[in-house]
Each structure stands twice: as structure tokens, then as C-alpha cells.
Amino acid sequence: MLKIGDFSTLAQVSIKTLRYYDEAGLLEPEWVDPENGYRYYAARQIARLHRILALKDFGFSLEEIGRLLGEGVNAEQMRGMLVLQQAEQKKRVEEEGDRLSRISSRIRLIEKENDMAYDVVLKTVPKQKIASVRETIANYPSVGALYGKVASGLGPGMASAGIPVALWHDHEYKEKDVDAEAGFYLRQDVAAGGGVTVHELAETTAACTVHNGAYKRLSEAYDALLRWVAENGYQIAGPTRELYLHCTKPVRQDDETYVTEIQVPVRKQPVAGSQ
Amino acid sequence: MLKIGDFSTLAQVSIKTLRYYDEAGLLEPEWVDPENGYRYYAARQIARLHRILALKDFGFSLEEIGRLLGEGVNAEQMRGMLVLQQAEQKKRVEEEGDRLSRISSRIRLIEKENDMAYDVVLKTVPKQKIASVRETIANYPSVGALYGKVASGLGPGMASAGIPVALWHDHEYKEKDVDAEAGFYLRQDVAAGGGVTVHELAETTAACTVHNGAYKRLSEAYDALLRWVAENGYQIAGPTRELYLHCTKPVRQDDETYVTEIQVPVRKQPVAGSQ
DNA sequence: TCGAGAAGTCGCCGATCTTCAGCATGATTC
């Protein structure tokens, strides 16, 4: 029979923690003196304590451990729980590895540009209704002409139009004959017609960055963004979106107050060779 | 000028969070209406918000982010912070990988034994004074004879003797001529003499398991323990200790109430091939 | 062997850490 202090020394677990485990029903002392409430442990109980510590290390919460130790869980059930935990742990390892990759990628970008440059953020973009026209246009800047078409096509529906957006459907950079879709996010449903299509963009995960400044330097943002996608093991999974968060009418290519968000839908590249 | 709700929608960050970031001085609205306190944001501020999100993803706390954004931190300093964070993240990735390895190892053990078997715990064993004799003995069980020598050598000093311990100095299993050290942990300093040495065992990290039962089955515990050491990429870094947490005098080889803790000092094996 | 002080133990309450989420209440705007 060991007093809590002795047991604590033996097992390298603090007295506080032992009391907490007692209270939580994880490890009750072999005997409690009804006179003074002193807890007395048996050396044999260190085995159970070790099991608790091991399970805790595996990532189980104390509550889960309580369930695992409490009911008559046999080896087979325990194995099942461990396999589940193993799967979660694998995910965790992968996530932390990805995070490391993002940090490293950012460091490389700073070293290359010697500037804090662009912050790329992975976020889930919700589904979104859009009214747009899709055409093959001469080059990127000429997308501006399409917004007039959308506006006139919508007519009074323009009232529920949100921010202007462009979608680039090509899979690579094109000097000419660009497959472009231009339109407005919609706050409410609106009737299509007049060459304007209303449809819904599905929810997607996208790598995003914001470009503050003139359009002529937008390519720098693209550089950083595509670099990020490649370096972090993603692949492009849909048309790139450009959200014109701030611009003017008429559009000036060199207005430094413009704010543009670029979103590249991505999915994790099937791992090959990574652990 | 965007109201907080619009900005929240645009940036995919909750209003609560935006208010919190304002309060924390991380992202103050471009303008606050003094009349009603309404926060108004500029689209341009999404860039700063993205930076916050990116840094948060890198593992910085909001307080650290505040410092990184607040003072005039230049690209070089930012790089320095990121490199630090990268190092921490590398450690984290490694730790999580190790944890995964431990879970997998445990699953294999259960599958092999079809039993919950032994829980191996890695712990830091503090430095510890010990009074002992070291001799080459015929075989493992005959270590018992050494305790009498220690006891008589210590004489009245036995009063401050703690639990009996054996240290096995051989680097492998031996059938005979075992290099054994036997003695007692000391609660207080004690004079050496009479063939008994008093010295201090340094603090060490050890893989530990507890064997509840007779000594004749102690080898099962060793099996599990050594298996664990090998499977988790450790190597043995000192003499194995056996702590006799519960035993009787005289010793019986088949007493099932005995409790013995085995501690194998280990260090992480120099990684080769792992990331 | 007794007494005094030291050490151990008790339960309880709160702090820690971080990042919000929820709710109440009231003002304002569309």
C-alpha cells in the first residue's frame, strides 16, 4: 500500500494528476482510508496507469480512455479503436507535413522576392449563383467588354448583382483566343436571357490571394499563387476566378487602388512517393 | 467601404472573428463611424486579413501575429521568424510521426499476442542515488544473493534504502557470466563501504513497462519492450534496470503478486532515410 | 515517551491556454 506521494514518485506522475484520475474514475486507489480520506495505491496499479499514459499518448482523450478501460473491452475491440486512432493520426501527420510545406514554400518565396509579397490562403469557397456570358476573347484585358453585355442582358436584374467576377476556363496561359466567362455574383435569383446565363458555381476549395494594385502587375500574384499550388502538392481543379473587389468604371489598367482576389480551385494531388 | 457583414462574406471570416481581431489590434477597420460605432472596412484590407490567416496557419498565435504585423517588420525579419517556426513545425511533424509509429507498433503487438499485453511508456527517469554491488554472476535469478551483501554492507544505512533495483550491464542476453549490479535506491546519502558502492544514476529517458506476475514470465515483458524499442526507432543507451516494486523475502520465482518495472534507457536512433 | 515542527494529504476553487460562439439587450439602417 503506497500513499499518493510514493505512488507519484514511483510512477513519475504528479499527485494532482493522480487525484484527477481518481475523480475521473480512471484510476481509483486500491483503498481509501475512510477515517481521513487518504488514498492508498498498490504497486500493481502502475500497470493500469501505464496503460492510461500509453492511450493518452496515442491521442485518446481521458474520457475515451475511461470507456476503453471501464467496460469489458477485449483485445479485438481495443485493436479496432487503435486502428481508428491510427487513421486519424495518419491524417494528422499529413496535415502537419502539409503545414510544414506551406511554411517552407513561404520562406522560399520571401527569399526569391526579398519581399513579403503575396499571402496564399487555402479556403473553402461556398457555392455561388452567377449571371455571366462566356466567350472566346482576344486577350485577357478585353474581358472588360463582356460586363456591358451582362449588364444590358440582365436589365433590371442588375439590382441583385454583386461583385464582378471573371472565370478563366483555359487550362493554361493563352496569348489569344481566351475562353473567358465574365459576370456578377448574384445575391438573389434572377431570370436569364439576352445571352446571359444564370448558373451556380459549386462549392470548392481554392487557393486564394489578393492583389492590391494595378492589373498590369496581376501576373506577379499569379506567379506566387501557381508556385504555391505546385510547391504544396496541389493540382488545379477548375477554372480560375478573378474577383474584382474594387475597381472603377471605366476600367483603368494602371489604377493602383484596385483590389483583385484570385482564386484557383485545387485538390490535393494524389500522393506518390510521399509517406 | 464595406460593412462588417459584407467584409465577412467577402473574406469568409465570421463577424465575431473580425470584431475580435479589431479588439486585438490585428485588423482595425479603415473607418469607424463615430455616431454609431459601425465598422467599415476597405476591400484592400483583405490582403492584411489573408496575411493574418496565413500566419495563423503557420502556427503563430494571434499575439505573435500582432507583433509581426505591428512593428515595422521587414522581409528579412519575417524570414527569420518563419525559419524558427519551420524548425518547430519540423519537430512537430516528427513527433506526430513517432506517435503514429507507436500506435502502429501497438496494433502489431495486439495482433501478434491477441492480448492487450504490455503498455510501453517513454518517460524521463530522474537522477537517482543508489547503493549497490556489481558482480559477475552465474545467471539472472542468482542476482538475489547480492541483496544480502548490500544489506549487510550498508548496516544501519539500510534505513534510508528504498526499492530494490537490478541493473544489467551486458549489451545482450547472456546464459551465464552476467554482469549484474544489485542494490537499493537511496532516499538519503549513505556512507559507502563493505564492498558496497554508492553512486548516482544520471537522469535518462527510458522505455518502461510493468510486469505484474511471476519472474519466470518476465521475458514476455522484455520481448514486448525490446520489440517496441526496435520498432519505434530507438536504440538502447545504457544498462537496463529492473525495479522490484513488490516482492517478498524470501524471493519466490513463481509468486504471481510480484510487480516489476523494467526500464530500458534509450535514445532516438540517428534517422537515416526518414525525412 | 512526549511534544513540536515538518512533511504529507485532503478537498475545493480558480487559472491556464486560445479562439472564438452564443446570448442578451439595445440602437440603427434598409
Place this chain on the structure above:
DNA sequence: GAATCATGCTGAAGATCGGCGACTTCTCGA
């Protein structure tokens, strides 16, 4: 009149740690 905005308080998560006052037990000297 409904949605949006404000402030501000509380709670939540999880596993302890720290501190308090009150009691009990141990130890050592006289």
C-alpha cells in the same frame, strides 16, 4: 418591420497546475 450592427458577458474545450486552509502523520530531539 426585419435585418444588421453595437457592446459585453459567459462558456467552451481538455488536462492539468497552483494555491488555500484544515487536518493527519511522521520524525527527531529531549
